[in-house]
Amino acid sequence: MLPIDAAAHSSRWRRRHPVDKAVLGLGLTVLAISLPPWPGAALVLLTALAVLLGPAGVPGRKLWRAYRVPLGFCVTGAATLLVQVGGPDGFLTLADEGPVRAGELLLRTSAASLGVLLFAFTTPMSDLLPRLVKAGIPAPVVDVALVTYRMSFLLLDSMRRIREAQAARLGHTTRAAAWRSLAGLGATAFVRAFDRATRLQAGLAGRGYDGTLRVLVPEARISVRFTAVSVALLATLAALTLVLERPLT
Numbered sequence: 352m353l354p355i356d357a358a359a360h361s362s363r364w365r366r367r368h369p370v371d372k373a374v375l376g377l378g379l380t381v382l383a384i385s386l387p388p389w390p391g392a393a394l395v396l397l398t399a400l401a402v403l404l405g406p407a408g409v410p411g412r413k414l415w416r417a418y419r420v421p422l423g424f425c426v427t428g429a430a431t432l433l434v435q436v437g438g439p440d441g442f443l444t445l446a447d448e449g450p451v452r453a454g455e456l457l458l459r460t461s462a463a464s465l466g467v468l469l470f471a472f473t474t475p476m477s478d479l480l481p482r483l484v485k486a487g488i489p490a491p492v493v494d495v496a497l498v499t500y501r502m503s504f505l506l507l508d509s510m511r512r513i514r515e516a517q518a519a520r521l522g523h524t525t526r527a528a529a530w531r532s533l534a535g536l537g538a539t540a541f542v543r544a545f546d547r548a549t550r551l552q553a554g555l556a557g558r559g560y561d562g563t564l565r566v567l568v569p570e571a572r573i574s575v576r577f578t579a580v581s582v583a584l585l586a587t588l589a590a591l592t593l594v595l596e597r598p599l600t
Contacts, residue, residue: 363408364473368571375581376470383462388455391592392462399465425460429453
């Protein structure tokens with residue numbers, strides 16, 4: 352199980368309905384994208400951080416470990432706006448208004464990433480995927496997503512065990528040995544994934560699989576109070592952005 356999935360299963364909001372958390376987390380993401388980056392995205396970023404570390408109870412170290420990956424993509428994307436290639440001033444020069452555009456993009460994307468992480472850190476996939484059928488997603492599509500979700504953990508666990516075995520046999524001591532180990536890892540992982548898929552198909556057939564996976568879903572109700580507070584928070588952020596936009600710019 353990935354660390355973010357383990358954190359979602361032990362979250363304070365684990366028993367809340369996914370719709371409650373989607374309104375708040377994905378609402379913050381929409382605001383980060385649609386509002387002016389300054390001060391809108393900055394307010395969304397601070398609010399998402401406060402909710403994650405406060406009411407949601409996400410440990411700061413786990414949040415940073417999950418956040419640094421999308422943040423790296425945000426920084427990389429923003430850095431490309433700083434320079435321009437070609438032109439009368441040289442092959443590689445500082446772009447006009449490049450720092451401003453890069454800063455705006457970085458604010459938008461980093462704030463939007465925190466909104467998505469708020470939903471991911473509080474909602475296990477095993478709670479979300481089965482409910483997608485009621486939302487109109489075809490059952491076969493949800494079944495494939497469930498099986499892929501389960502198989503990904505099994506495959507990651509197999510790859511970890513193979514790498515440990517290779518390291519114990521000094522398979523990473525030289526560059527040539529590392530390449531051989533990498534090739535062996537890929538070949539063995541493919542064979543094991545194929546074997547597990549075959550065994551999974553046989554197991555489903557033995558249990559009378561009729562085209563629909565039936566799983567137990569924890570009981571949860573949509574909280575009108577939680578949803579109303581979330582909508583009020585989103586509306587406050589939007590109004591505050593419109594009020595502060597002109598004085599701060």
